[in-house]
Amino acid sequence: MAKSEQTAIEVGGHEIKVTNLDKVMYPETGTTKGDVIDYYRQVAPWFVAHASRRPATRKRWVNGVGTADEPRDAFFHKNLDPASTPDWVATVSLEHRHRASTYPLVDDEATLIWLAQLASLEIHVPQWKVGPRGGHQNPDRMILDLDPGEGAGIAECIEVAHLCKELLDGMKLTSVPVTSGSKGIHLYAGLDGKHTAAQVTEVAKAFAEALEKEHPDLVVSNMRKDVRGGRVLIDWSENNGNKTAVAPYSLRGRDHPYVAVPREWNELTASLEQLTPTQVLERLASIGDPMQVLLDKDERVSRTAKDRLTKYRSMRDQAKTPEPVPEASPVAGEGHSFVIQEHHASRLHYDFRLERDGVLVSWAVPKGPPDDPKENHLAVMTEDHPLEYGSFEGTIPQGQYGGGEVKIWDAGTYECEKWRDDKEVIAVLHGRPDGGLGGEPAKFAIIHTKMGGDDKNWLMHRMELEPADSQAATGTSDSTTDQKLPRFEAMLASVGSVDDLGTRDWVFETKWDGYRAIAEVTGGQASLRSRNGKDFTRTYPELAELGSLLDGHTAVLDGEIVALDEDGRSNFGSLQNHGAGGSKAHYMVFDLLYLDGESLLRTPYSERRKGLExxxxxxxxxxxxxxxxxxxxxxxxxxxxxxxxGVIAKTIDGVYQQGKRAGTWLKIKNQRMQEVIVVGWKPGAGSRANTIGSLLLAVNGDDGLTYVGRVGTGFNAKQLAEIKKRLERLERKTPALDDVPRADAKDAKWVRPSEVGEVTFGEWTVTDRLRHPAWRGWRPDKNPQDVVREDG
Structure with a gap:
């Protein structure tokens, strides 16, 4: 079924109709409505824990948030439409000055997903709960909204937050900071529920006024915008019983899908940044919820609560089985791998697994996949398995769940023709040339029949292949050299340190200083492209050698294009001058993604490395x-x-997570580097009187471009001339950002923010500026929209 059509999903025993899953809600990042719903499904346990029994106001962006240049307005909804509200949604009616309004209570996952289906990107709640009879309870938390005025920023908010914490600690109130997903920080303090909203508001106001008196140059408690310049407003008014604030773990309707995220106090440093949904889910899986200290113990959510692997983990003891038992929660992706494992347990059966939403959805098939369309075989649905299980082979000890030998019978990728949760799946499998499916595509339907009254029982049926199905596996020709290669996106490394390595087994590779490139080889011809799709094939003609080295194979490889100095080290400056003075490019291959019809994405790194060598x-x-x-x-x-x-650390059992920045690859640098967007330049003086004195630099922040300083060293005369010529073609009258200091903006020439470069630097200052930056060169392989601050 196409994503734009209506379909139904079951959540918490309720059927919810979802539509337009491919509609882009955040154009800057391509985040779709389906992505939004998926995030809210995964974060639901924590969201509900902090939002339940609180009347929810919704901000809806029916057609998406728009862009930074053309933002779209939201629809602010308080009152529910009874005709379109499911009867299972908990509601409360509240009297306002002129009328009563009915609000939803986000008491369960199903209600949250229903609101997400309505494009309610932001959900706001008060600091009090509804009682069992529908009345106001006293607030159980106080909120202080730290909002920077013009000329102030996150650094000033952090400073004020720590001042607030000192006072709150003195009041014996436990506090938790929340990065708002916008410009500021929310501080929550737990209360005992003995005081009214009006009383809490007065305390919050007095709190803000006291800090303003002590720190008049930094803090303001007055809401007037004309007195807030360069200072941080402590907005105490959101404790009013009639006001709301964005709920913890809610998305924000900004140009990027940032989230209102509870943080640890030790995170409030100069490196603090807003977080995306993927980052939020990863941290919940690894460190849990920092805001749970404000919840009663029976309300707290464990790191793996409602995780799709919870049942899988509960059935296995990692100390007693060789099976992978990951602690982290699965993160949904777009992968379509499959594996069929021959499992010699108490009775021989075949485990049939399809990748879906970050896990392997699994069935045990006693007789194995049918090879005749006239036969149907029983398939018993089992618990979801981690993606790492796709490469598992070994012997599970007797006495452990599933004890016996496990061997891969076939594996590869599949095309999903239909997936109706809890009803029906139709998929075309493309296995290994020597796999159990015979090296030919195979089409199966798995239908939920509940045979014998058992809800776990499904029926597996072998289907006849349509001509298009068989061609999809081999292209339009039987020749390997004519095979159409799949399009892979590069896996990315997370910035890390030795402390992040933990106890896992790692292999270390050289971190090359060049341009990342995916190479595709077919018919003796090689093509190379960058992460942003730039074709490097003609730029570096000497790398055509790869095609002849792999003649007779079809392959997709991952590597780095570099220039080497006389000592064999990669030299980024020489790569910038490729073609001048005899400089040649080299391709350092470090991964094998596809070979002769077989995708290796789900193959462990150690096996991919052996295949590459x-x-x-x-x-x-x-x-x-x-x-x-x-x-x-x-x-x-x-x-x-x-x-x-530096080095790249890779886990030996890690699969290739294309297009994702993963913790199984860590980038450990020997020097600090930062990609930057050039937004302007200042004329030079003295020996540089007729050229560039410095470049004005920016990165993407939570509200668009953020100024990070200027660089005036690291150039030679030739580079200065080239840079000036390049930038003069991009001139514009006004700056593309608002936060350039007056001294830096004076006499500046502004340019379109379309060119990406790279600098080395010492550290980030407390005001989020680069200290001692030096120019390294242009990065034509990078897109400006992907340039964000790297803290490593």
Whole structure:
């Protein structure tokens, strides 16, 4: 079923009709309505814990939030329409001055998903709850909204937040900071419920006024905008019984899908940044909910509560089984892998698993997949399995759940023709050439029949292939060299340190200093493209050698295009001058994603590495560099001794998560670097009188471009001339951002924010500026919209 059509999902025993799942709600990031619903499904346990029994006001963006240049207005909804509200949604009627309004109570996951289906991106709640008879209870928390005025920013908010904490600690009130997903910070303090909203409001007002008196240059308690310049408003008024604030874990209707996220106090440093839904879910899985200290113990949510792998974990003891038992919650993705495992448990059966929403949806098939359309086989649905199980082979000890030998019978990718939760799945499987399916595509329907009255029982049916199905696996030709290759996106590494390595097994590779590129080889011809789709094939003609080295194979590889100095180190400056003075490019291949009809995305890193090394790619310009081993200390020492940029740490059992920044790849740098967007330049003086003195730099922040300082070193005369020529073509009359200090803006020439460069620097200042930056060069392989602050 196409995503734009209406379909139904079951949530908490309720059927919810969802529509237009492919509608883009956040154009800047391509985030769809389906992504929004998926986020709210995964964050529901924590969202509900903090929002339940609180009347919910909704801000709806029916057609998306628009862009920074053309934002769209939201519809602010308080009153529910009884005709369109499901009868299972808990509601409360509240009297206002002129009329009564009916509000939803987000007491369960189903209600939250129903609101998300209505494009309610933001959900706001008061600081009090509804009692069992529908009346106001006294507030159970106080909120202080720290809102920076013009000329102030997050650094000033952090300073004020710590001042607030000192006072709140003195009042013996436990407090939790929440980055609002917008400009400021919300502070929540837990209350005992003995005081009215009016009394709490008076306390909050006195609190703000006291801090203003002590710190008049930093804090303001007056709501008037004309007195807030350069200071932080402590908005105490949101404690009024008639007011609301954005709920913890709610999305924000800004140009980027940032979230209102509870934080630890030690996170409030100069490196603080707003978080995306994916980052929020990852931190909930790893550190839990910092705001749970304000909840009663029976309201708190464990890190894995309602996680789709909770049941899987409960059935396994990681100390006793070789099976993967990940602690982290699964994160939904777009993968379509499958695996069929031959399982010699108490009775032989075949485990049939399809990747869906970050897990392997699984059935046990006693007789195995049918090979005749005239036969139907029983398929018993089992618990969801982690994606890591897709590469698992081994012996589960007797006495453990599923004890016996597990072997992969076939594996690969599938095309989903239909997926109706709890009803029917139709998929075309494309397995391995030597797999149990015979190397040919196979189409199966799995239908929920509940045979014998057992809800776990499904029926598996082999379907006849349509001509289009068989062609999808092999292209339009039987020739391997004519095969159409799948399009893969590069997996990204997270910024990390040695402290992040934990107890997992890692392998360390050189961090190359060049342009990341995916290579596709078919018919003896190679093409290379950057992460943002830029075609590098003609730019670096010497890398055509890859096609001849892999002649007879079809392959997709991942690597880095670099220029080498006389000591064999990658030199980014030389790559900038490719083609001048005999400089040549080299392609350092470090991963194998696809080979001769088989996707290797779900294959562990160690196996992909063996496959890559077996190809013996050793040419004049094509190389498979050796790893730096599995000892972190030794690898980092070698990297520093050789004056390399750093290392990339990769877990040996990690799968390739295309298009994602994952914790199974860590980028550990020897020096700090930052991608930047050039937004302007200042004319030089003295020896630079006729050229550029410095470049004005920015990165993307929560409210658009954020100024991060200027760079005036690291250039040579040739680069200065090239940069000036490039930027003169991009001139504009006004700056593309608002927060450039007056001294830096004086005499500046403004340009369109379309060019990405890179600098080295010492550290971030408390005002979020680059300290001692030096220019490294342009980054034509990067998109401006992807440039954000890197803290590593």
């Amino acid at each position: 077996a190809l013996t790619l050793d040419g004049e310009y094509i190389h498979v560099p050796v790893t730096l081993g599995s000892d972190a200390e030794a690898a980092l020492k070698v990297s520093k001794d050789l004056k390399l940029e």
